[in-house]
Each structure stands twice: as C-alpha cells, then as structure tokens.
Amino acid sequence: MYQYTEFDRQFVRARAAQYRDQLERNLRGELGEDEFRPLRLQNGWYIQRFAPMLRIAVPYGEISSAQLRVLSRIAQEYDQPTAELFAEARARQDALGPVPLPGGGFAHSRLTVGYGHFTTRQNVQFNWIPLDKSADVMDLLASVDMHGIQTSGNCIRNITSDALAGIAPDEIADPRPFCEIMRQWSTLHPEFAFLPRKFKIAVSGAHEDRAATFWHDVGLHLVTDDSGALGFRVLVGGGMGRTPVIATVVREFLPWDQVLNYLEAVVRVYNRWGRRDNMYKARIKILVKAEGPRFVEEVEAEYRAIVEVDGAPHTITQAEFDRVAASFVAPALAQARVAPTTASDTDTDPAFQRWLQTNVAAHKLPALRAVTLSFKRLGQAPGDATGEQLAQAAELADRFSAGEARVTHDQNLLLPWVRESDLPALWQAARKAGLAKANVGLLSDMIACPGGDFCSLANARSLPIAEAITQRFQDLDELHDIGEIDLHISGCINSCGHHHSGHIGILGVDKDGKEWYQVTLGGSDGSLLSGAAAAGKVVGPSFSAAEVPEVIDAVLDTYRRERRSAGDRAETFIQTLRRVGLDPFKAAANGARIAAQEVA
Known part of the structure; x- marks a missing residue:
C-alpha cells in the first residue's frame, strides 16, 4: 500500500x-x-x-x-x-x-x-x-491517513481500479502507482475544483477489464506497443445516468509518462466546453457524443500546447514513478517459502470446495491466492458491513493478508495476500465471522445502492427488492446451478447501483407517487464474463415491487430452459441471452407480471 x-x-x-x-x-x-x-x-x-x-x-x-x-x-x-x-x-x-x-x-x-x-x-x-x-x-x-476529500462535488472523484491490481495473473503492469500519482495530481487541483459536473477515472492494468473502464468519464488501459514500450489506451466519455454511453477510444497508445499531461488536456477541454446550464447534460459523455471527432481534435491540440508551449510540466519522471512504486511491493509473506501442508478434513468438505470455486482467485505469485469475503447475506443489505464485521475483517487481514484488504467494485472486501496453505484456516475463521458464503459472482452477490430508504434523490427503495430476491434465492445448489450472473439494482436514474451494466438490471421509478421498477437485460461492465461493455435493454412496462421477484424467477427459468451445455459446463446467463436474443426473456417477464396481477 x-x-x-x-x-x-x-x-x-x-x-x-x-x-x-x-x-x-x-x-x-x-x-x-x-x-x-x-x-x-x-x-x-x-x-x-x-x-x-x-x-x-x-x-x-x-x-x-x-x-x-x-x-x-x-x-x-x-x-x-x-x-x-x-x-x-x-x-x-x-x-x-x-x-x-x-x-x-x-x-x-x-x-x-x-x-x-x-x-x-x-x-x-x-x-x-x-x-x-x-x-x-x-x-x-x-489519524489513519483517511479523508473524504473530493468524494463529492464537481471535481475529479476517487480514482478506481481493478480489485486484483498488482496481483492478477493476466496483468500487463501494476496500475496502482499510476492511480496514486493521479490521486496526488488531482487532489485540490486549482483549475479543476469546479467542473461542469463530477468526473470519474478508472484504471486497468490487465488484459481483462475488471474496472468497468468503458463506463467512466476517463478509462485508462495499460498496454504495450509493438516495441514493448508501456503506455495507455485512453477512453473518454463513458457514463451511466439517464443517458448511458460507452466511452470512446481517443488514443490507442499514450506513453506512460505523459498520462498527467494528457489528462490535463482532456479535463481542460471539458471544463471549457462542458454545459453548465443543464446538470443532466453537463457530463463529459454528452460533450463527446455531441462533438465527436471535433472533441478529440481539440484535446489533441490542447495536449500539443501543454507539451510544446508549456514544456510538459506534468511529465512523470522515472525517479517519481520509482518513489511511488516502492510502496507497492509484495509483502514479506509473499516471498517466503511455504512448506506444503498435509491434507485435513477441511480439504474434502464440500462447503470448503464450493468456497474455493467462488471466493478464491488465482494470484500472480504461485504460492498465494486472492480471497473475497462476502458480506451478502439474508437480512443485510448489499454493501453493508456492521461495525463488528469491519473489526473481524481487520483481524482476518492481519492474520492472513499482511494487514491489507481491497474494497471491490461488487461491494465486498478482498484479501490480496493469502497463502494457499492458509486457505483452510481462513475459511474456518471467515465462516465463524459469517463472511464465507460461497456466492461471489452468483445471483445473491448482487450490487445495490441504498435507494429511497436513505437517499433523497431516489425514486424508489432498493433494499427491500434486494431482500426479496435474496429470500427467494437462498439455496446454494440452485445459485450454483444458475451460475455466474450480475444483478444490479438502482433506486433512481443516477445509477449508483450500476443497473445499466447488470446482466439483469433493476431501476426504481416513480409513477404517480408510487414505487415501480424497470427491468433491463443484457448489460455488461466489460469483464471477460460479460463481454464488451453495453447497456441493458428494457424488457417491458415497469413492474410493481411485489412483481419483481416473479419476473426475475421467470427470466431465470427461461435461461435454464434455453441454455446449452458443452461437457460439464453450461452456458452462462449472458451467453444464452446473447445467443437466443431478448424476445423469449421479455415474453417470460411480461407473462410473470400478468400472472401476478391475476393472482392479486
């Protein structure tokens, strides 16, 4: 760290x-x-x-x-x-x-x-x-080097990355030093304190995009050119909200040491031309969509001026990069040789094997693993962690992960430095704390914003919908049969629950002062499972809160009926949806609504 x-x-x-x-x-x-x-x-x-x-x-x-x-x-x-x-x-x-x-x-x-x-x-x-x-x-x-600076306001917000940054086997380069350098550059930047709207940057250093970069104002992919030199592919203009837009690639290769100068050009052009008369049209995605190539030309012209006229003042020197990167070396335990352990009863426990399958990921260091602690369970809203659970997670991080954890995009915590030989002991300790549910990446590992129970902007509540779906899908055998699937819930069009990118998305809407919900299918965050980033499509008229669980059930029944298998692996939900198209799922969703109304 x-x-x-x-x-x-x-x-x-x-x-x-x-x-x-x-x-x-x-x-x-x-x-x-x-x-x-x-x-x-x-x-x-x-x-x-x-x-x-x-x-x-x-x-x-x-x-x-x-x-x-x-x-x-x-x-x-x-x-x-x-x-x-x-x-x-x-x-x-x-x-x-x-x-x-x-x-x-x-x-x-x-x-x-x-x-x-x-x-x-x-x-x-x-x-x-x-x-x-x-x-x-x-x-x-x-007292512990934390703050809330620039987590709100029309400024450059918290810079995000892959939860597996620095440890992913498919990593081209560790994005964390670059994220930290960008954080320091953007914090209280005097020119960018009052942008037209908020501005979000995500950085990925791996072949697989696990940072949803195409959904950000700026997305950065670490890449190498034909000579092996390291640089960035630059994406601009992604975002959710009432107008979902996938970011545009504006540079296929930018030398790594020029990333701050180029970001300065992008944000400066946005600050100059972004709309301030309409908050719904003020995000950079609207400017990029409206201006197209002209926007890119202006950014390139601004970048040339920064480099040629201003002298490229934000060029990252090798010495500065090395200073920051020195904080991101693997902890001592990662270098230690670990003697193989003997088999135990835990090793053959079906629950432990299932947890290994869903909650444990490969690591770039062969002796280590990355382990996700799941906070998603019945009676607890997605993303919530009690004070006691936070303390328990700290203990697990100290015992098993060199005192470090990662907050994930999916609203869980990941332990990045776990010895493979410690997995049985970690599973036992996490299970005792209630943080070892083997559901990571499955339906009940859903994303949800706090919704109308807390947020004054929300049109509808998210949490009872999440609870209703969680109650319906409690059986782990059924969850594993359904397989990997992204379910995302937002309480309003601001999309804090990222409903646009869910394989199944649920959006709370207001109709005559009552809570209703739109359902979308086929969204993607750009990960390997999901495929190219895309916004889901609405399957029909909005549904009442009571109808939503029936609709989800009908959609999943359609998937199980339509999916194909190859050997011992079945198609995922998103693969089946893309193969057969939206129509069978749409018909099932609307049929469930009609059936629910007849019962009522």
Whole structure:
C-alpha cells in the first residue's frame, strides 16, 4: 500500500482542522448554510433524506487493517441517529410498507444503524453520523491517513481500479502507482475544483477489464506497443445516468509518462466546453457524443500546447514513478517459502470446495491466492458491513493478508495476500465471522445502492427488492446451478447501483407517487464474463415491487430452459441471452407480471 509521507499527513490533518473550524462557525450561526454547503461537500459530507451521509475515499480500493478498525469504531460509536430521527425514518418506511413475496411473507427495508457501506466506486459510506460529530470523525479518519476529500462535488472523484491490481495473473503492469500519482495530481487541483459536473477515472492494468473502464468519464488501459514500450489506451466519455454511453477510444497508445499531461488536456477541454446550464447534460459523455471527432481534435491540440508551449510540466519522471512504486511491493509473506501442508478434513468438505470455486482467485505469485469475503447475506443489505464485521475483517487481514484488504467494485472486501496453505484456516475463521458464503459472482452477490430508504434523490427503495430476491434465492445448489450472473439494482436514474451494466438490471421509478421498477437485460461492465461493455435493454412496462421477484424467477427459468451445455459446463446467463436474443426473456417477464396481477 502507498505509505503517506509527512507532507501527506500534515495535509490531511490540516484539512480536518479546517473543516472543524468551518463546522463550528456554522453551528454558531456565523457561517450560513449556503456558504457551508460547498465546504462540507468538498469533504464528503452530504445531507440525505434523514441525516448526514459521509463518503470516505478509499483510493483504488486499498485499505489497511488499521483503517478498517477506525471504520469499525465510527460505525459503532458515531453512526447512531437520535431516537426522534430514527422514528421519523421508521414511520416513512412503515407508510411505504414491505414488499409481499410470492407464496407469502414479506421483504422489509433495513434501516439499521452502526453500519458502513461499500460502494461500487471503492468508497465507504455512513448514513447516520450527526453533523455536530462530523469533525470528530474527520480527526479519527486523519489519524489513519483517511479523508473524504473530493468524494463529492464537481471535481475529479476517487480514482478506481481493478480489485486484483498488482496481483492478477493476466496483468500487463501494476496500475496502482499510476492511480496514486493521479490521486496526488488531482487532489485540490486549482483549475479543476469546479467542473461542469463530477468526473470519474478508472484504471486497468490487465488484459481483462475488471474496472468497468468503458463506463467512466476517463478509462485508462495499460498496454504495450509493438516495441514493448508501456503506455495507455485512453477512453473518454463513458457514463451511466439517464443517458448511458460507452466511452470512446481517443488514443490507442499514450506513453506512460505523459498520462498527467494528457489528462490535463482532456479535463481542460471539458471544463471549457462542458454545459453548465443543464446538470443532466453537463457530463463529459454528452460533450463527446455531441462533438465527436471535433472533441478529440481539440484535446489533441490542447495536449500539443501543454507539451510544446508549456514544456510538459506534468511529465512523470522515472525517479517519481520509482518513489511511488516502492510502496507497492509484495509483502514479506509473499516471498517466503511455504512448506506444503498435509491434507485435513477441511480439504474434502464440500462447503470448503464450493468456497474455493467462488471466493478464491488465482494470484500472480504461485504460492498465494486472492480471497473475497462476502458480506451478502439474508437480512443485510448489499454493501453493508456492521461495525463488528469491519473489526473481524481487520483481524482476518492481519492474520492472513499482511494487514491489507481491497474494497471491490461488487461491494465486498478482498484479501490480496493469502497463502494457499492458509486457505483452510481462513475459511474456518471467515465462516465463524459469517463472511464465507460461497456466492461471489452468483445471483445473491448482487450490487445495490441504498435507494429511497436513505437517499433523497431516489425514486424508489432498493433494499427491500434486494431482500426479496435474496429470500427467494437462498439455496446454494440452485445459485450454483444458475451460475455466474450480475444483478444490479438502482433506486433512481443516477445509477449508483450500476443497473445499466447488470446482466439483469433493476431501476426504481416513480409513477404517480408510487414505487415501480424497470427491468433491463443484457448489460455488461466489460469483464471477460460479460463481454464488451453495453447497456441493458428494457424488457417491458415497469413492474410493481411485489412483481419483481416473479419476473426475475421467470427470466431465470427461461435461461435454464434455453441454455446449452458443452461437457460439464453450461452456458452462462449472458451467453444464452446473447445467443437466443431478448424476445423469449421479455415474453417470460411480461407473462410473470400478468400472472401476478391475476393472482392479486
């Protein structure tokens, strides 16, 4: 992991002290709400439906056990609303009511407190911290080199990467040093503090794109040219929201040392020409789509001016790259020779074998493995982690992964430095903590935003829909029979649950003040399983909350009926969908809706 310098620490602590002064002046009435709002947003503090929401930056997903313990403390000591506030939230939830389940029963929202929430962009959020305690939390975060700087606002947000960065067997080069250099360059960049809209960058260093780069404002792929030189393929203009757009390749090869100069050109052109009169048309994807080749020409002209006139001021020197890269060497345990272990009863346990299949990934170092801890279980919203679970994850990271974990795009935690010989012991310890469910990559390992239970922008709740689907698909045999599948749920068109890229996507919509849900099929984030990045297609009119589980069931029944097998492997859901087309699935979804209405 990157090790903060003394300058880094002074910077973050000074920022926390500055925020405390701003907060105290606001609470005394000396700094009005209009003046305070942009200041708190620049430090990651939103005001949501009922309470402040804090978004904490976890750059490119890397997090230490010490940081996890501080997050655990924040969850247990600070993520606690007043009784009056919680009663207000509960009353709204009761007014909306639970989601009836097919065959009886109900799925409820989970207005739980004392939780952290892993996001799809490798951040961590809290939903109930009182604003008058927010400066205390900032000081706690600064004590372990964490903050919320630029996790909000119209600026360059948290830079994300592959959760397997630095350890993937198919890696061309480790993207983490570049991510860190970009983080330092973009933090409080004076020219880019007030862009037309937020700006997101994702970096991939492997042959497989596990960072969803085509869905970002800028996506960067580490590649080599014919001579073996390292550089970047540059993508610009991806994004979700009400207008899903796949990014355009604007440079097939950019020398690695020029990436900051080129980013400066891209963001400068966007800052100059991006729309500020309409927030829905202000993202760079709209500018790229509208201007096409003209946008690329202007970026190239700006880049030439930066290099030829300004002297390429942000060229990354080899010395600077080496300084940053020195923080990303493999820990000592990765180099140690590990004696082979004897077989144990665990090795033949079917549950352990299933966990190896779903939760354990290959590593570039033969003696090691990458292990995902699954937080997805019945009664717990996707992405949520209790204070106790955060502390348990810290213990597992210390025992088995050199004190390091990764927040994943799929809202779990990954341990990147696990000895293969330690897998049985890790499985036993993770199972005891409730973090070893063998469902990673399967249907119940879904992505979901907090939705209308917490977010003031949401049109509908996400969490009871996630709960209803989880209740329906609890049997691990059935989940493994269905196989790998991405189910993504968003509570509104802002797409924080990435519904556009789900093989099955669910979007909450408002119809006459009531909650309804659109279902899309065939989306892709660009991974090897999913194929080329693509937005899913709507299968029909919106469905009521009670109909959604029936629709998902009908869609999956269609897949099981239509799929083909080759040897002992069956087609995945997305492979079958692309082979047979949307029509059979669409008919099944709409048939389920009609059947549910007749029963009602």
